[in-house]
Amino acid sequence: MFDRARRRMVAEQLEGRGIRDPRLLHAMGRVPRHEFLEEALRHRAYEEFALPIGYGQTISHPYTVALMTEALELQGHERVLEVGTGSGYQTAVLAALCANVFTIERLAALAMRARKVLDSQAIYNVALQIGDGTIGWKAEAPFDAILVAAGGPDLPRPLLSQLRRGGRLVVPVGDGDSQSLLRLRLEDSGIREEVIADCRFVKLLGRFGFAR
Numbered sequence: 001m002f003d004r005a006r007r008r009m010v011a012e013q014l015e016g017r018g019i020r021d022p023r024l025l026h027a028m029g030r031v032p033r034h035e036f037l038e039e040a041l042r043h044r045a046y047e048e049f050a051l052p053i054g055y056g057q058t059i060s061h062p063y064t065v066a067l068m069t070e071a072l073e074l075q076g077h078e079r080v081l082e083v084g085t086g087s088g089y090q091t092a093v094l095a096a097l098c099a100n101v102f103t104i105e106r107l108a109a110l111a112m113r114a115r116k117v118l119d120s121q122a123i124y125n126v127a128l129q130i131g132d133g134t135i136g137w138k139a140e141a142p143f144d145a146i147l148v149a150a151g152g153p154d155l156p157r158p159l160l161s162q163l164r165r166g167g168r169l170v171v172p173v174g175d176g177d178s179q180s181l182l183r184l185r186l187e188d189s190g191i192r193e194e195v196i197a198d199c200r201f202v203k204l205l206g207r208f209g210f211a212r
């Protein structure tokens with residue numbers, strides 16, 4: 001029943017705003033975003049909004065999910081670390097585009113809800129941990145790509161050390177009100193950093209994030 005709305009979201013909000021990766025467009029045309037929202041908000045799932053998912057957190061709006069994912073340049077074989085599972089929607093999009101997703105969420109209630117929805121969608125290539133994602137997931141490192149879905153004061157250092165050479169890390173950085181979405185590439189010659197967009201994400205809390 002949401003198929004038409006989802007097709008329109010892909011055409012207008014994603015293709016219409018410059019998202020090109022065909023695998024990504026295909027994935028976002030299939031992942032049922034409404035399933036990651038509580039019942040009362042489902043009818044707004046495919047609109048151009050970030051929506052509340054409880055506990056003061058939000059699901060990023062579709063274009064933001066697409067922009068961050070496209071910046072990771074996934075081919076299909078990658079192991080990807082995600083910090084900030086939230087609803088699990090971004091996780092599901094990643095899971096469709098790479099081999100394995102390792103996702104960390106600090107709020108147990110959100111993590112457990114995301115796990116349930118991912119299972120109900122038969123998405124089985126996701127390992128989920130409850131904890132502080134700013135320290136990364138050392139046992140599973142290195143990662144080909146890392147996506148941080150919440151904004152911290154600066155780049156959480158441990159994440160960079162868990163990135164494979166040639167890997168990409170996408171992360172919002174800045175003070176609470178104004179942030180830049182950065183892409184870092186770990187190259188032989190060093191770290192290459194680009195600003196992808198201005199953005200405003202919920203706060204990244206934790207040891208290498210904001211204290212509160």
Ligand code: SAH
Nearest residue numbers: 059084086087089090105106133204205206
């Ligand atoms: N992309 C998500 C939205 C994430 S909102 C989606 O599609 O729904 C950002 C999430 O990051 C929130 O759930 C918040 O609890 C979580 N978060 C904040 N700091 C964190 C940290 N240090 N480690 C793990 N998760 C964190």
